[in-house]
Amino acid sequence: MQVYFDNSATTKPCEAAVKSALEVMTEEYGNPSSLHIKGFSASKILESSRGVIAKSLFCEPDCIYFTPCGTVSNNTAVFGAANLMKRRGKKIVTTAIEHPSVSACMDKLSSEGFEVVRVSPDKNGEIALEKFEDEIDGDTILVSLMAVNNETGAVLPFDKIKKIITKKKSPALLHVDAVQGYMKINIKPERCGVDLMSVSAHKVHALKGAGALYIAKGVKIKPHILGGGQEGNICSGTQAMPNIAAFSAAVKELGNDERRAEKVRELNEYIRRELMKIEGVCINSPKSACDYILNISLKGIPSQVSVNYFSQKGIYVSAGSACSKGHRSDALVSMGLPSERIDSAVRISFCPQNTKDEADYFINSVKTAFSELSKK
Ligand code: PLP
Numbered sequence: 262m263q264v265y266f267d268n269s270a271t272t273k274p275c276e277a278a279v280k281s282a283l284e285v286m287t288e289e290y291g292n293p294s295s296l297h298i299k300g301f302s303a304s305k306i307l308e309s310s311r312g313v314i315a316k317s318l319f320c321e322p323d324c325i326y327f328t329p330c331g332t333v334s335n336n337t338a339v340f341g342a343a344n345l346m347k348r349r350g351k352k353i354v355t356t357a358i359e360h361p362s363v364s365a366c367m368d369k370l371s372s373e374g375f376e377v378v379r380v381s382p383d384k385n386g387e388i389a390l391e392k393f394e395d396e397i398d399g400d401t402i403l404v405s406l407m408a409v410n411n412e413t414g415a416v417l418p419f420d421k422i423k424k425i426i427t428k429k430k431s432p433a434l435l436h437v438d439a440v441q442g443y444m445k446i447n448i449k450p451e452r453c454g455v456d457l458m459s460v461s462a463h464k465v466h467a468l469k470g471a472g473a474l475y476i477a478k479g480v481k482i483k484p485h486i487l488g489g490g491q492e493g494n495i496c497s498g499t500q501a502m503p504n505i506a507a508f509s510a511a512v513k514e515l516g517n518d519e520r521r522a523e524k525v526r527e528l529n530e531y532i533r534r535e536l537m538k539i540e541g542v543c544i545n546s547p548k549s550a551c552d553y554i555l556n557i558s559l560k561g562i563p564s565q566v567s568v569n570y571f572s573q574k575g576i577y578v579s580a581g582s583a584c585s586k587g588h589r590s591d592a593l594v595s596m597g598l599p600s601e602r603i604d605s606a607v608r609i610s611f612c613p614q615n616t617k618d619e620a621d622y623f624i625n626s627v628k629t630a631f632s633e634l635s636k637k
Contacts, residue, residue, distance in 0.1 A: 423454025
């Protein structure tokens, strides 16, 4: 049996995505900036894809800018906002559990003289709104936080931050890295006053090589990537049309599965319940976490040993975050968990196609992991 429980690292592209990409590669291969018929048809596909992504984020198409991935969306948003706003202040408020595509930008901004404040989660992995309230002030020019943490699934209060910014009379722009929350939890950037929001295609059953940045109407950022001025000069470079078409096809298809959230919730609840019966298993994800991610520790078994053991059984999971090979989980460290628990952590992450049979096979393999690996 093959069980893919690493959907937060990347997802299997759906058939509709693959079909769309192939069609664009073989038939509609024009450059959307070209001024001839092939160019016009590519441009039509580009704009209809923009419309689909906009609809999924409940906004107008002209708020969506295509990028090559979530990382580029995050870099564009963070550097673009900080560089535009630097005359108005130096303070940036973010969290200690951001993905490296935000935290590395913060390191760089900090080395350039910005005052970067990183709020930490509590021992459950949650970050209370008050922590942001304590830090956001009149000098804050940017607040950047993720919607859903990629390691624990913790949901951050991104939808309530704008009220604080307004209350504190802060000029800050609000950026949300929604790469792990998009199409999984309720995300409506316009309604909650988000200025900039990053999403990525390969986390939603499309292909690697496309992402998008939402920019609220009237919000300006300084372009970070310079070139031919594509995507409203926000992200220059010829658009990766097969990937963009696949992105749109996958989002459309996922949107049609109205029961997806329920299916994943049932699966997560079942696995949590069964795992809690096994001696030596600790659940690291908060109770309120997004159902798509479950972080657990298997007492006495180093993370990489578990990952290899499961992999040999055809079960694919992650040790912490797949983007930070061999690196200790920032989220678990900043939660203050004991090192034995951090070093034995495994992240399992789901999609609506995962089944109860797969869950049973995984649960059984956790039991055999304890009996077989502790013998050695
Ligand atoms: N942000 C978060 C929260 C992520 O989990 C990831 C990838 O895992 C990214 C950003 C980067 O996205 P991409 O892989 O599309 O560059």
